[in-house]
Structure formats: C-alpha cells, structure tokens
Amino acid sequence: MKNYLFELKEGLIISLKAIRSNKIRSVLTTLGIIIGVWAVVVMTMAIRGIDESFQTGVASLGSDNLYIDKWAWFDNDIPWWELRNRKNLEMDDFRRYVELAKLPLAAAPSAGTNRTIKYEDKSVEFVNIQGTTNQYINTTNLTFAQGRFFNELESKGGRQVCVLGSEVNNKLFPLGNGLGNNVKIGGRKFKVVGILEEQGSWVMGNWNPDNQVFIPIENIFRYFQSQRHRSITINVRAPNSQMVEAVKEEAIGIMRRVRGLKYDERNDFSINQQEGLLTNINQTIGVIQVAGLVITGLALFVGAIGIMNIMFVSVKERTREIGIRKAIGAKNRTILGQFISESAMLCLIGGFIGLFLAMITSMIIAQMDFPSKITPDSVILAIMVSLITGVLSGFAPAFTASKMDPVDSLRYE
Amino acid sequence: MNIITIEHIAKVYQVGMEEVHALRDVSLRIDKNEYVAIMGPSGSGKSTLMNMLGCLDTPTSGLYNFKDHNVSQMNDNELATIRNKEIGFVFQTFNLLPRSDALHNVELPLIYAGITSHERKERAAAALESVGLADRMHHKPNELSGGQRQRVAIARALVTNPSIILADEPTGNLDSKTGEDIMLLFNEIFEQGNTIILVTHEEYIAEHAARIIRLRDGLIESDENVSDRFIPGKKVSVD
Numbered sequence: 219m220k221n222y223l224f225e226l227k228e229g230l231i232i233s234l235k236a237i238r239s240n241k242i243r244s245v246l247t248t249l250g251i252i253i254g255v256w257a258v259v260v261m262t263m264a265i266r267g268i269d270e271s272f273q274t275g276v277a278s279l280g281s282d283n284l285y286i287d288k289w290a291w292f293d294n295d296i297p298w299w300e301l302r303n304r305k306n307l308e309m310d311d312f313r314r315y316v317e318l319a320k321l322p323l324a325a326a327p328s329a330g331t332n333r334t335i336k337y338e339d340k341s342v343e344f345v346n347i348q349g350t351t352n353q354y355i356n357t358t359n360l361t362f363a364q365g366r367f368f369n370e371l372e373s374k375g376g377r378q379v380c381v382l383g384s385e386v387n388n389k390l391f392p393l394g395n396g397l398g399n400n401v402k403i404g405g406r407k408f409k410v411v412g413i414l415e416e417q418g419s420w421v422m423g424n425w426n427p428d429n430q431v432f433i434p435i436e437n438i439f440r441y442f443q444s445q446r447h448r449s450i451t452i453n454v455r456a457p458n459s460q461m462v463e464a465v466k467e468e469a470i471g472i473m474r475r476v477r478g479l480k481y482d483e484r485n486d487f488s489i490n491q492q493e494g495l496l497t498n499i500n501q502t503i504g505v506i507q508v509a510g511l512v513i514t515g516l517a518l519f520v521g522a523i524g525i526m527n528i529m530f531v532s533v534k535e536r537t538r539e540i541g542i543r544k545a546i547g548a549k550n551r552t553i554l555g556q557f558i559s560e561s562a563m564l565c566l567i568g569g570f571i572g573l574f575l576a577m578i579t580s581m582i583i584a585q586m587d588f589p590s591k592i593t594p595d596s597v598i599l600a601i602m603v604s605l606i607t608g609v610l611s612g613f614a615p616a617f618t619a620s621k622m623d624p625v626d627s628l629r630y631e
Numbered sequence: 632m633n634i635i636t637i638e639h640i641a642k643v644y645q646v647g648m649e650e651v652h653a654l655r656d657v658s659l660r661i662d663k664n665e666y667v668a669i670m671g672p673s674g675s676g677k678s679t680l681m682n683m684l685g686c687l688d689t690p691t692s693g694l695y696n697f698k699d700h701n702v703s704q705m706n707d708n709e710l711a712t713i714r715n716k717e718i719g720f721v722f723q724t725f726n727l728l729p730r731s732d733a734l735h736n737v738e739l740p741l742i743y744a745g746i747t748s749h750e751r752k753e754r755a756a757a758a759l760e761s762v763g764l765a766d767r768m769h770h771k772p773n774e775l776s777g778g779q780r781q782r783v784a785i786a787r788a789l790v791t792n793p794s795i796i797l798a799d800e801p802t803g804n805l806d807s808k809t810g811e812d813i814m815l816l817f818n819e820i821f822e823q824g825n826t827i828i829l830v831t832h833e834e835y836i837a838e839h840a841a842r843i844i845r846l847r848d849g850l851i852e853s854d855e856n857v858s859d860r861f862i863p864g865k866k867v868s869v870d
C-alpha cells in the first residue's frame with residue numbers, strides 16, 4: 219500500500235513536469251474538459267437556484283394553500299374548451315364559500331390585472347396588480363419592510379390604497395420614501411400604505427410578490443375589469459399541512475353546492491395547489507438538465523477524445539523516455555500509472571479552469587437577479603467529472619505505453 | 632561468486648518471412664568482480680547478448696540464471712525489479728532524460744526502488760561526486776559535454792549498488808581522449824570491487840578488461856583471459 223502511494227506521488231510529480239513543459243498544448247487539449255465542467259457546474263448551479271427560489275416562493279406564499287379557480291393551472295387532463303366554458307367564479311361564490319367553510323384558517327378572493335404604475339416621472343410597466351381583501355395577508359407569509367396590509371375598513375370601502383412589492387417599490391422609490399405617497403395605477407391615484415420585504419423568488423414569475431402590487435378588489439372591478447367578465451380566484455389557507463386534504467374535500471363539497479351542480483355533473487371549478495407549480499418547475503428543471511447534460515456530455519466526449527489523442531502523441535514522442543525508465547527498473551504498472559496520472563492531472567487542470575469560469579458566470583448571473591452560487595458539492599462534482607474523464611481517456615494510451623518493449627523503445631529514434 | 636550463468640542461449644528475430652539468428656548458441660559464466668569486454672564485428676550479436684544479460688530482453692531458448700534467479704522464467708514485473716536492483720546500464724547514447732537535471736537522472740532508479748526523497752538526493756549526489764560531477768548536479772543533459780553525460784549515466788548505473796555494470800559501447804559516441812577518461816573511471820569502479828561487462832569495437836578499450844569474449848555470427852569465437860591486472864587477493868575464475 220505504502221508502495222502504491224509512493225508510486226502515485228512520484229507519478230504525479232513526473233506528470234506535472236511533463237504538463238508544465240507543454241503548457242499551451244495542454245491547455246488547448248483541455249478545452250473540451252473546460253467547457254464540459256463549466257456546463258455541468260453552471261447547470262447544477264442553475265437548478266439549485268431555481269429550486270431555492272421556488273422554495274422561498276412557496277414559503278412566502280404559504281405552502282398549505284389551495285386556490286379555487288375557474289382554471290386548472292397545471293392539469294392538462296381537462297380539455298381547454300371545457301375550462302373556458304365554465305362559469306366564472308364571482309364574488310358571490312366567494313362570500314358563500316366563506317359562510318359555509320369551517321376548516322380554513324383564512325380565505326380571500328383575488329383578481330389580477332397588469333397595469334402601468336407611476337410615481338412622478340418614474341414608471342414601471344406591466345406590473346401585476348392583485349385585487350384582494352384584507353384577509354389575503356392571512357393566507358400568505360408575506361412580511362413587511364414598512365407599513366402594513368390594507369385593513370378591513372379600507373378593503374370593504376374599496377379605498378384607493380395599495381401595498382407595493384419590494385421590486386416595484388425600489389423602481390418607483392429608489393430613496394425608500396414611498397410610504398404615504400400617492401402612486402398612479404392605470405391612471406388612478408392610490409396611496410401607499412405598505413411595502414413588502416423582498417421575498418426573492420423570481421422563479422414564481424407573475425406570482426412573485428416582489429413584482430406585485432395589492433389593492434382592494436373593489437377597485438379592480440370599478441376601474442379595470444368588469445366583475446361580469448372576470449373570474450376570481452379564491453385563496454384558501456389550511457391551518458396546517460395535515461389539514462390541506464380535508465380543507466380541499468370541504469371546498470369541493472361547498473363549491474359544488476354553491477355552483478348548484480347535480481350529482482352526476484363534473485366539477486366546474488378546479489382546486490389548485492402549489493404541487494402543481496412544482497411539477498411545472500420540475501419541467502423547467504428537466505429542460506435545463508437535459509440541455510446541460512447534452513452540452514456537458516458532448517464537451518466531455520470531445521474533450522476525452524482530445525485528451526486521448528494528445529496522450530497517444532505524448533506516449534509516442536516519449537517512447538525513448540519510456541525505454542529508459544523501463545531499463546532502470548520502472549514496472550509496467552508504474553508507467554501505466556505515470557501516464558494515467560498525467561492525463562488525470564491534465565483534465566483536473568481543465569476542470570479547475572472550468573470551475574473558475576463557472577464561478578465568474580455565477581457572479582455575472584447573480585448580477586441579473588438569477589440566484590446562483592457555487593457550493594462545495596459543485597466543486598467536488600467538477601473534480602470528480604474531470605478526474606474520471608482523465609482516467610478513462612488516459613487509460614488506452616497509458617496501457618500502450620506500459621506494454622512497450624524496453625529494447626525496442628530504447629532503439630526508437 | 633557466480634553472478635551470471637547462461638547456457639545454450641539463442642535469440643531469433645522474425646523479420647517478415649525471414650528469421651534472423653542474432654544469437655545461436657551461447658554459454659557463459661561471469662563471476663563477481665570480473666572485468667569482461669565483448670568484441671566482435673557489427674551484427675555479431677553483442678548488443679543482443681548485452682540486452683539479454685541486462686534482463687531487457689528474454690532469450691528465445693536456453694537458460695539464464697542471474698545469481699539464484701532463473702531469469703528465463705521471469706515475467707515483466709520481476710525483470711523490472713532485477714534491472715532496478717541488480718543491474719546498472721550504461722548506453723552508447725547515454726539515454727538520459729533530456730528535461731531532467733543530472734541529479735534527477737541519477738535519482739531515477741532510486742525512485743523506482745521506492746526510496747524516500749531525502750535519501751535519494753543524498754545517494755544521487757554522492758554518486759555524482761564519485762564520477763567527478765559534484766559541480767554539475769543541476770545541469771540538464773544538453774548543458775553537459777558528451778563525456779560528462781556519460782559520467783551522469785555511469786553515476787545512474789552505480790547509484791543502486793548493482794551486482795553488475797553493463798556498458799554497450801560506452802565510448803562509442805566520444806572522442807578517444809574522452810573515451811580514455813571514461814575507461815579510467817570504469818577501471819576505478821572495477822577496482823572498488825564491481826563487476827563490469829562492456830561491449831567495444833576498439834582493441835585499446837578492450838585492453839582495460841581482464842577477459843575478452845569475441846562473438847561472430849551469434850556464436851562465441853573466443854573467450855580468453857588477457858591480463859593479470861587483478862586486484863591482489865581477488866581471484867577471478869574463468870571456465
């Protein structure tokens with residue numbers, strides 16, 4: 219054992235020397251490995267980023283939530299025309315649900331629209347404006363940087379007040395002086411009563427509270443969309459995760475009653491859950507994974523071929539060296555080890571360069587609000603990937619070298 | 632003490648359809664502290680014999696015993712170990728690693744012997760000193776003269792304290808003055824109790840040896856003691 223370690227160490231020293239004397243060629247050869255490792259690290263980074271973002275998103279929206287809606291968000295089993303032909307969910311449906319439901323912790327209606335929001339000369343276009351009631355805040359875990367959510371009075375009275383998501387706020391009020399000011403949403407004046415803390419879940423898209431603005435729902439109907447043409451969503455929160463199923467069962471029963479369905483009629487509403495969102499996210503992750511693996515696989519394959527090629531060249535060039543080493547006592551396995559470790563080392567160098575580039579990429583991406591960070595396991599991944607590639611692609615050339623006849627190789631010119 | 636015994640050794644190379652009999656039937660014994668020169672015309676099989684004796688190559692047929700080991704039966708690994716521990720090679724073309732300095736070249740056999748770095752450096756330096764290159768340890772081969780390169784190669788051959796030194800035309804690439812210096816070094820090494828076999832084309836080189844074996848067409852033509860320049864008290868027996 220000690221002997222093997224010794225040979226390994228000496229082999230590594232020898233291979234470092236060999237690589238150093240061929241710097242440019244070595245780096246060029248490892249290009250494939252560099253790209254491969256870069257791709258695999260960036261891919262895992264991106265997936266982790268999406269995943270984390272999703273988790274924080276779920277955390278801020280509340281994970282024990284149900285969304286009663288005309289539309290099935292993620293369920294592709296129901297044909298789109300059946301969904302379209304469903305009756306809209308209206309405020310009356312919501313009121314009757316609240317009357318009848320005993321299990322939920324909180325329930326609130328919501329109706330969204332996209333509008334431009336302005337403050338003085340600053341404006342943000344296409345902001346998701348959510349109309350809801352004061353109860354909405356109890357269906358989420360949203361936290362406030364300043365102020366509060368609108369209260370029952372403001373909600374019932376349909377007052378022109380609003381709560382800004384952190385990003386919207388940053389754009390309109392870079393100085394942080396938004397609270398108490400009036401902004402214009404779709405041309406209407408609203409007073410800012412609260413500003414949310416950053417929730418940091420870009421992956422939720424339109425759901426990302428950072429990009430949302432909340433106003434009493436009456437304003438939506440009054441100014442932006444007629445209640446008759448607009449289906450609302452009922453946001454329901456279960457007291458805890460064990461209760462989610464029960465709340466769902468209850469909701470189905472109540473909604474069937476409220477909507478006046480006969481026993482043989484299908485539900486004309488859907489109970490959506492964030493699990494659905496999860497499958498959606500997983501699809502995205504799947505696409506990234508496939509793309510990443512294809513890029514990684516191709517790059518590593520090309521890289522491995524390149525390494526193998528250069529190692530064959532190197533073995534050929536150093537035939538005489540191999541002869542000398544054998545003449546003075548190098549065993550076949552010593553030579554094998556020497557060339558495999560040279561190839562592994564070469565790939566490892568490529569791996570570290572790839573990792574370095576991935577770190578830079580990660581920093582650039584982080585600038586663009588895409589969560590990404592290099593973690594110890596991506597470093598380990600990079601090292602493993604490049605080591606394995608190195609050993610595999612170095613094996614054939616090293617084997618050829620180890621089997622060379624000492625006399626013939628000494629005679630080689 | 633007997634170091635090398637070969638009996639009816641033959642070596643046949645297959646070149647295309649043709650068989651080349653490099654060695655036909657060679658038997659030989661070499662004892663400790665002998666100084667043997669092998670001579671013969673070009674193509675007579677001298678290098679083939681040396682490679683065989685040096686365990687770089689195995690005979691097509693015949694028996695080879697090195698000390699108590701039956702070399703004709705050995706696998707690659709065992710041959711490598713014998714080469715490393717028992718044999719010191721000196722080549723006509725020096726065969727040093729071009730990118731390594733003198734010290735590292737001399738260290739190399741000790742690396743394969745599994746000796747720790749510290750001891751290696753010490754022994755390699757001592758070997759270089761003994762061949763008169765104490766001040767050239769960190770020179771690369773291309774920064775050394777031919778004679779100096781051959782000295783490095785000799786130091787490398789000596790550093791493991793082998794049972795035998797084999798030199799195939801060690802002065803072949805050197806001018807006669809430098810060649811003579813190298814031969815004086817071999818004499819010195821011999822007088823320290825080493826066993827030396829060298830191949831040469833030159834009579835005046837062979838004269839340094841105590842025994843001259845002449846090959847012709849893969850056979851021993853003659854094998855004679857030519858000198859009485861033995862160290863007193865050391866008896867050299869010849870079959």
Ligand SMILES: Nc1ncnc2c1ncn2[C@@H]1O[C@H](COP(=O)(O)OP(=O)(O)OP(=O)(O)O)[C@@H](O)[C@H]1O
Nearest residue numbers: 644646651652653672673674675676677678679680
């Ligand atoms: N690898 C080989 N393949 C085929 N034939 C070989 C090989 N090695 C040697 N021979 C042949 O074996 C014979 C002996 O060669 P060897 O090298 O032993 O001669 P030598 O006595 O050392 O000659 P020189 O004085 O020129 O070095 C030659 O005819 C040579 O052509």
Ligand SMILES: [Mg+2]
Nearest residue numbers: 677678679799
């Ligand atoms: Mg020869």
